[in-house]
Amino acid sequence: xxxxxxNADTFKAPDGQPDAGNAMRDRIKALxxxxxxxxxxxxxxxGGFCLISALILxxxxxxxxxxxxxxxxxxxxxSLALVIPASLHDNDLVHDAFTIKDTxxxxxxxxxxxxxxxxAVAYQVSAVGYGGPILSIIGVDPNGTLLGVExxxxxxxxxxxxxxxxxxGDWIKQFSGRSLAEPSEAQWKVKKDGGYFDQLSGATxxxxxxxxxxxxxxxxxxxxxxxxxTCPDGSCKGNRS
Amino acid sequence: xxKSYREITLEGLWTNTILFSQTLALCPMxxxxxxxxxxxxxxxxxxxxxxxxxxLISLLRNFIEPEIRIPAYVLxxxxxxxxVDLYMNAYLHDLYKxxxxxxPLIVTNCAILGRAESFASKARILPSVLDGLxxxxxxxxxxxxxxxxxxxxxxxxxxxxxxxxxxPAFSFLEVTVIPDYPGFLIFILPPGGFIxxxxxxxxxxxIDNQFEKARKARQDETDLIGGHITI
Numbered sequence: 001x002x003x004x005x006x007n008a009d010t011f012k013a014p015d016g017q018p019d020a021g022n023a024m025r026d027r028i029k030a031l032x033x034x035x036x037x038x039x040x041x042x043x044x045x046x047g048g049f050c051l052i053s054a055l056i057l058x059x060x061x062x063x064x065x066x067x068x069x070x071x072x073x074x075x076x077x078x079s080l081a082l083v084i085p086a087s088l089h090d091n092d093l094v095h096d097a098f099t100i101k102d103t104x105x106x107x108x109x110x111x112x113x114x115x116x117x118x119x120a121v122a123y124q125v126s127a128v129g130y131g132g133p134i135l136s137i138i139g140v141d142p143n144g145t146l147l148g149v150e151x152x153x154x155x156x157x158x159x160x161x162x163x164x165x166x167x168x169g170d171w172i173k174q175f176s177g178r179s180l181a182e183p184s185e186a187q188w189k190v191k192k193d194g195g196y197f198d199q200l201s202g203a204t205x206x207x208x209x210x211x212x213x214x215x216x217x218x219x220x221x222x223x224x225x226x227x228x229x230t231c232p233d234g235s236c237k238g239n240r241s
Numbered sequence: 242x243x244k245s246y247r248e249i250t251l252e253g254l255w256t257n258t259i260l261f262s263q264t265l266a267l268c269p270m271x272x273x274x275x276x277x278x279x280x281x282x283x284x285x286x287x288x289x290x291x292x293x294x295x296x297l298i299s300l301l302r303n304f305i306e307p308e309i310r311i312p313a314y315v316l317x318x319x320x321x322x323x324x325v326d327l328y329m330n331a332y333l334h335d336l337y338k339x340x341x342x343x344x345p346l347i348v349t350n351c352a353i354l355g356r357a358e359s360f361a362s363k364a365r366i367l368p369s370v371l372d373g374l375x376x377x378x379x380x381x382x383x384x385x386x387x388x389x390x391x392x393x394x395x396x397x398x399x400x401x402x403x404x405x406x407x408x409p410a411f412s413f414l415e416v417t418v419i420p421d422y423p424g425f426l427i428f429i430l431p432p433g434g435f436i437x438x439x440x441x442x443x444x445x446x447x448i449d450n451q452f453e454k455a456r457k458a459r460q461d462e463t464d465l466i467g468g469h470i471t472i
Contacts, residue, residue: 036306037306037308041306042306042308042309045304045305045306045309045313046309046312046313049313049316049317050316053316053317053320056320056324057320057323057324060323060324060327060328061327063331064327064328064330064331064332067331067332068327068330068331071330071331071334074334075334075338157426157429157430160426
């Protein structure tokens with residue numbers, strides 16, 4: 001204790017004034033003791049936290065914006081590859097995408113071209129299942145025949161409704177090769193409802209929703225066939241290559 | 242607050258675990274522990290956030306006045322989770338596709354706020370980080386245990402999807418415990434989570450009681466011997 005007092009003395013300025021650094025610290029401490037529970041001080045500290053967090057979040061968002069966009073494009077391409085075989089196209093499906101306006105809003109259509117000829121299109125369809133919306137992607141050839149269907153997102157019951165996923169069962173494969181003519185439009189139901197398609201044991205609502213969404217997708221193709229095949233807005237870049 | 246590192250470790254892993262002692266974080270637990278793999282995923286993500294929030298809150302504890310601590314902690318935790326979410330989506334995209342579902346669940350996880358409030362806000366940096374790590378590891382083990390039991394009883398498999406989460410090298414973890422199992426749906430659904438949790442809690446209490454009895458018996462014995470010597 002005495003040693004530290006001695007040290008403090010030796011660091012005093014020659015004219016007897018206390019050390020400037022110590023005085024500053026004491027003043028800050030006194031100010032802090034006086035104001036540390038003042039609402040204005042608290043608001044400033046919290047505001048400072050908010051500002052710093054906002055800056056860090058904004059810079060992280062900016063830094064990851066492009067990589068995330070690239071990843072999402074890759075995801076989209078890999079899901080498109082599930083319903084349109086690579087042998088059918090030599091273009092970039094995502095790059096050539098165009099939108100078609102429908103009564104339900106605009107729908108993005110991904111066209112597949114081989115040597116400038118349209119060979120297939122793919123687009124997303126959805127319907128409400130047992131646990132929420134079921135989002136699927138379907139591939140259709142120019143005659144309106146299904147090339148394939150894949151479920152992209154769903155919240156159906158694990159172990160029952162989730163067998164609509166291609167990695168959990170073959171159920172979804174029964175759509176390949178079907179069209180609105182085969183089976184007939186009235187037959188686009190699950191067997192339980194007097195239709196053509198198998199249901200899943202223990203789950204009826206889920207397959208019903210998927211059948212409905214695929215049928216509505218094919219009806220969309222039928223209603224907009226000319227638009228899709230001729231691409232009137234001139235945005236079909238694949239035709240140029 | 243002076244707790245030894247040994248005490249902190251023991252509390253995180255056994256005596257004060259998030260799931261089995263504090264019984265916090267039940268909402269993400271119910272949603273996720275349908276399989277052991279998903280439990281592992283949520284556990285790892287939560288551990289990372291617990292460690293980071295322990296570090297940051299301990300570091301900033303002298304700037305955060307008691308009056309504003311709750312909004313400040315919420316801000317720090319939510320900010321951390323969002324940053325983890327963004328960077329994982331950008332650079333660990335395959336992992337993100339599986340874990341991404343769980344990351345928003347971490348923000349709603351009261352256990353992290355609980356550790357910030359009851360530990361990191363009062364402790365030095367190293368103990369806070371250790372507390373976050375041990376609480377996280379304890380939580381992960383608990384989730385994996387619950388997930389494994391529910392998965393075996395519910396669908397007859399173990400660690401299904403592990404190769405998706407950890408990489409193809411871990412596909413050996415995926416085991417079909419009971420072939421041609423018809424499935425036991427309720428254990429896959431959230432109510433099964435509650436049922437399993439209660440069974441495990443009973444088990445843990447029984448083990449704790451046994452420990453307590455053994456400790457008491459030893460205590461009595463030493464008292465007795467001590468008494469003998471004085472006589």
